[in-house]
Amino acid sequence: MEQPNALAQTGYWNFWSARVLSTGSFQIVAVVIGWQLYGLTGRAFDLGLLGLSQFLPMLLLTIPAGHIADRYDRRRVVRACQWVEAATAAGLALASVTGTISPAVIFAAAALIGACRTFEMPTMAALLPGVVGPALLPQALALSASAVQTATILGPATGGLLYLAGPGAAYGVVALLYGLASLLVLALRTASLPPPREPVSLATLLSGFGFIRGRPIVLGAISLDMVAVLLGGATALLPIYAHDILHTDALGLGMLRAAPAVGALSTSLVLARRPLRRHVGVKMFIAVVAFGLATIVFGLSTSIPLSLAALVAMGACDVVSVVIRSTLVQLETPDAMRGRVSAVNSMFVGTSNQLGEFESGMTAALFGTVPAVVIGGIGTVLVALAWSRLFPALRRVDTMPGR
Template identity: 50%
Template sequence: MAETTPDVVPSARALLRERDYLFFWCSRWTGSFAAQIQSVAMGWQMYSLARRTMTVEQSAFMVGMIGLAAFLPVLILTLPAGEAADRHDRKRVLQLCFTGEIISVLTLAVATWRGVASIPLLLVIAAVFGASRAFFAPANTAMGPMLVPRKLLPRAIAWNSLAWQTASIAGPAAGGLLVALSPAHAYFTTFGLYLVAALAVTLIRKSTQPQVQPGSRWALMKEGLAYVWRQKIVFGAISLDLFAVLLGGATALLPVFARDVLHVGAEGFGVLRAAPAMGATLVAFSLAANPIRHKAGLFMFGGVALFGIATCVFALSHALWLSVAALAVLGGADMLSVYVRQTLVQLVTPDPMRGRVAAVSSVFVGASNELGEFESGVVARLLGPIGAALFGGIGAVVVTGVWAALFPALRKADRLE
């Protein structure tokens, strides 16, 4: 313990002295908090609207359709978004993305308040949100390392993840409470939070204009794809996340579990949504204070395997406390693997290419989240919600073993330097 303490205090204080990074962190937290509330409200509202005329399985499928609607723009716009993040001022890109999110959630808030919200409107808003996020993710990921010295990057990545995870604890819980009042309350709150996040980005003074590489836009996009393919550690890390979370996306089915398996209502739904982030936050705090020093690859694979096992426990649970515990373990395990992946990818990627690599990574992450929601909805329609979650957890464990064999360099990755 005495060996790590001298390193922890100066590094933490050094981050606090980075003014622009603090604004960046504030924007990241507030924007993530808003996105979580919006996600909770849209999922609950979709399920509630669908249950008026559909069965449980059909309604679960419609919740999954929100994920698909949000993912398709990410898939289509990934390469242009990455090229934009490596060509244009990254702060300006984020401002435009927040503008799109503000307009879309305000539209949904007014429609819900006036009682005219519908399933088609929810799907359209999800698609607009996905288009904004397609450009947001690479610009946000690429801008962060520009605001801190390289020696602070691993610790900054841990604090970036901590911002997202703590927002993910407060967001679902707040979303559940707001939805219990009215989805309109949740959407108007999200609108205000997006305004704050946009303001925080605007206050960043450091230049966030990347060094533009020569070549046509297509050549630059092609170069980014080729780089990811050649760097087997990068490709292995982001593809592992893709397939593991794609299969193990039990959180997409939480509205179904809350209403028709555990019978805990909107408030219980908020607790369930917060549980993964509670576990992830504990792990993120630990990593921020004591970053992984050795055997990073093994930690990553172990995290993904534990993620799958916890998903299986959640699938079979019929008690709220056990479900919450399983989701907390699931979130902590996911945080561990995400931390290793993000640190490896950002450390080995040169700044002029960070936007394009982040864009490719974001489509993999988007596929694992939004497309994972769609996959869970489809499987739930065939196997029921419990069978779908169990299928996903077993699949995540299997993928861990396969990827450990396919990517030995990733498995043997040692120091995050």
């Protein structure tokens, strides 16, 4: 069995550490910038505008981001994004210390960081196969998922602690972390050849969509994840569950929010040690069905231990699906197309996350909180069953391509 220490020979741990630092920095900024903005204005509406200012760059720049990831050295693209993010955090630190910070400055900084993330994330995803090679990619993706979950768990808490020393200090630490991440990316070595400089045209910009549409395995994997995320947005309703159904306090809400990440982190570490080797298509569908069933259990639960267990199971099932989907998409895609395909994937999954929260809120308003979550879980199960019939090639995938 190939062990994670084999990844050390590829320089993967520089990639893993860079992803932890970058994702963690973004999580810290999200906490600090939100607290600071609310402290300045006291308006909840401004927090909604803050989210919108980060979402719009993703919507507008995803397609050119994928093209740039396939046209230029991906390490340089990632480093450039991290340098701009570091400079933005340093600017926020300076503005906070000098008292020149304002809502307009915060919105502009949030939009700039959102734009950088739009370029950085699909480029990092496209870079990974060239760092580790096809044989180690499933393990690398599992560990990469653990990096994201580690940052998601530790980042917000770290942001809260840093804010005690003042927003200027918090932003200063973020700038240093982004700078360190860029140095780690600088040390990466990749087997990928320099990408060809295709002429820029509408066809090349949109070629990621055409590639996905022509590959049933890739299309099925991406669309299944997108629809499952759209329907399974139960976590958006956690404050209602904590207060009205489970009758717990802020600490209980924090435990509920952390539970999916705990399940995802522990499962990603297991998958890094014991990669899935056979019947991966069927296992992905099973994981999505199990995610839907766990969502139903959570929706019906009135017990905190059962609710926590269901959320842990949801996180575990989600990461199994994500690792299989990501591996299939990356290995089915030629290196020259990985940036554009990863960008399209990011756009669909990111948009479905936002719309999933909206869908959960609207359904809860129409039918009630518990029916909304249960309906979402049932819908996820039905979609998984339908997709297994609509995309038989995906269901029949036995081993990972290239293994």
